[in-house]
Amino acid sequence: GIQVEQSPPDLILQEGANSTLRCNFSDSVNNLQWFHQNPWGQLINLFYIPSGTKQNGRLSATTVATERYSLLYISSSQTTDSGVYFCAVPNAGGTSYGKLTFGQGTILTVHP
Amino acid sequence: DGGITQSPKYLFRKEGQNVTLSCEQNLNHDAMYWYRQDPGQGLRLIYYSQIVNDFQKGDIAEGYSVSREKKESFPLTVTSAQKNPTAFYLCASSISTGDEQYFGPGTRLTVT
DSSP: OOOEEEEOSEEEEETTOOEEEEEEESSOOSOOEEEEEOTTOOEEEEEEOSSEEEEETTEEEEEEGGGTEEEEEEOSOOGGGOEEEEEEEEOOSSTTTTOEEEOOOEEEEEEO | OOOEEEEOSEEEEOTTOOEEEEEEEOSOOSEEEEEEEOTTOOEEEEEEESSTTOOEEOTTOTTEEEOOSBTTBOOEEEOTTOSOOOEEEEEEEESSTTSOOEEOOOEEEEEO
């Protein structure tokens, strides 16, 4: 099945700093999702981005499907940005069509 | 408010007992999913359902069972056959299989 790798595994920032999280995937995908898991475990949808660039406030994401990677940018980070960031891609066909395969996540800690 | 609800938030059971986790959505989504998350890991798919009265095994279905009698509801039963049931369980739904998935708040199950 498809493999998803995220980097870095851990990231520690001072409030106000910018950061870039990376997601590599091993096969062609027709969409990709970025999530933020808050300290209570809730998965918050950040982006649904099969290709191109999207922006939402201080966050933006870019997916280059032909090169099999996606980047999540966080600018002017805040303590509330802390948590785990996951990317996930779906099976494109065959068994478990639509099933999301998750990366291992990036643990982000933002200090005041 | 539209969304996905899971209950209970925390669940404690003795080894050897079956337990059922609830998942309800009022988003009018056809597809629903159950994922399991272990500490420090990404999510893995247990079961999914593309439509009412249909469901398919995911990657780690052994020891679990589901039903999909109503569009809004997709309960998961963790049976005594599941060897390591203690985990965080997340339910998700999407308009149809392969579309953007949205997650409920999760249920933390502890079996002793």
